[in-house]
Amino acid sequence: GAGVSQSPSNKVTEKGKDVELRCDPISGHTALYWYRQSLGQGLEFLIYFQGNSAPDKSGLPSDRFSAERTGGSVSTLTIQRTQQEDSAVYLCASSIRGGTVAKNIQYFGAGTRLSVL
Amino acid sequence: AQKITQTQPGMFVQEKEAVTLDCTYDTSDPSYGLFWYKQPSSGEMIFLIYQGSYDQQNATEGRYSLNFQKARKSANLVISASQLGDSAMYFCAMRANNAGNMLTFGGGTRLMVKP
Numbered sequence: 403g404a405g406v407s408q409s410p411s412n413k414v415t416e417k418g419k420d421v422e423l424r425c426d427p428i429s430g431h432t433a434l435y436w437y438r439q440s441l442g443q444g445l446e447f448l449i450y451f452q453g454n455s456a457p458d459k460s461g462l463p464s465d466r467f468s469a470e471r472t473g474g475s476v477s478t479l480t481i482q483r484t485q486q487e488d489s490a491v492y493l494c495a496s497s498i499r500g501g502t503v504a505k506n507i508q509y510f511g512a513g514t515r516l517s518v519l
Numbered sequence: 520a521q522k523i524t525q526t527q528p529g530m531f532v533q534e535k536e537a538v539t540l541d542c543t544y545d546t547s548d549p550s551y552g553l554f555w556y557k558q559p560s561s562g563e564m565i566f567l568i569y570q571g572s573y574d575q576q577n578a579t580e581g582r583y584s585l586n587f588q589k590a591r592k593s594a595n596l597v598i599s600a601s602q603l604g605d606s607a608m609y610f611c612a613m614r615a616n617n618a619g620n621m622l623t624f625g626g627g628t629r630l631m632v633k634p
Contacts, residue, residue: 447621452620508622
C-alpha cells in the first residue's frame with residue numbers, strides 16, 4: 403500500500419514569504435506527526451495530531467509555525483514570514499493510532515527540503 | 520526529559536561482516552519503547568526494529584537484532600551480513616509513555632559498507 407506522501411519534495415523561498423508543506427498519511431492512520439531535521443539541531447518533534455485535533459503542539463518553535471489537519475487525513479504545516487533558520491527538512495509521520503502504547507510505530511515520508519534564501 | 524546518545528558519528532564495515540551501532544538512552548519512565556530507523560540518501564526514514572522496555576527477549580527482524588541491556592540503558596543495533604545497500608544514516612529513537620507521543624532521536628550514525 404501507499405506510504406506517507408509529502409509535497410513538495412523541495413521548496414526554495416525568499417525570506418519573509420509564507421510556505422505550506424503538505425502531508426498525506428497512510429490510509430487509516432489516525433495519528434500524524436511533524437518533525438524537523440536540521441544540521442544543527444538534529445531531529446526535532448514539532449506537533450502531533452490525533453484525528454483533526456492537535457493535543458501536543460509543544461515542539462512548534464514560534465507562532466510563525468502552525469499546522470492543521472482536515473478530514474482526519476491530510477495535514478498542512480504553514481510557516482509564515484520564513485527566516486533563514488527555518489531551512490531544514492520537514493518530515494511527516496503517521497501511526498495507526500496515538501495514545502500511550504509504547505509500540506506505536508511511526509512511519510515517515512521522504513520529507514520536504516525547505517531552503518530559505 | 521528523555522535523551523538518546525549515539526556516540527559513533529561514522530562507521531565503516533566490510534561487506535558481509537556484522538556491525539554494531541551504539542545507542543544509550545536516559546529516561547525516568549519505566550514504560551518506554553526504543554526504535555531504530557534507517558535514513559538512506561533519499562531522505563525517507565525507514566523503520567527497522569522495536570524493543571519495548573518490558574520485553575524479556577531481544578528483538579530481531581531479519582538481519583537486524585537489538586542488543587537490549589536495560590540496566591545499562593543501552594539498545595545497540597546489530598546488523599549481520601552487511602550489504603552495500605545498508606550504507607545510510609541510522610537513528611536510535613525513544614518514546615516514553617509519560618512524554619506523550621513524540622519520538623526523541625539520537626544524533627545518528629553514518630554507516631558506510633565497503634565492497
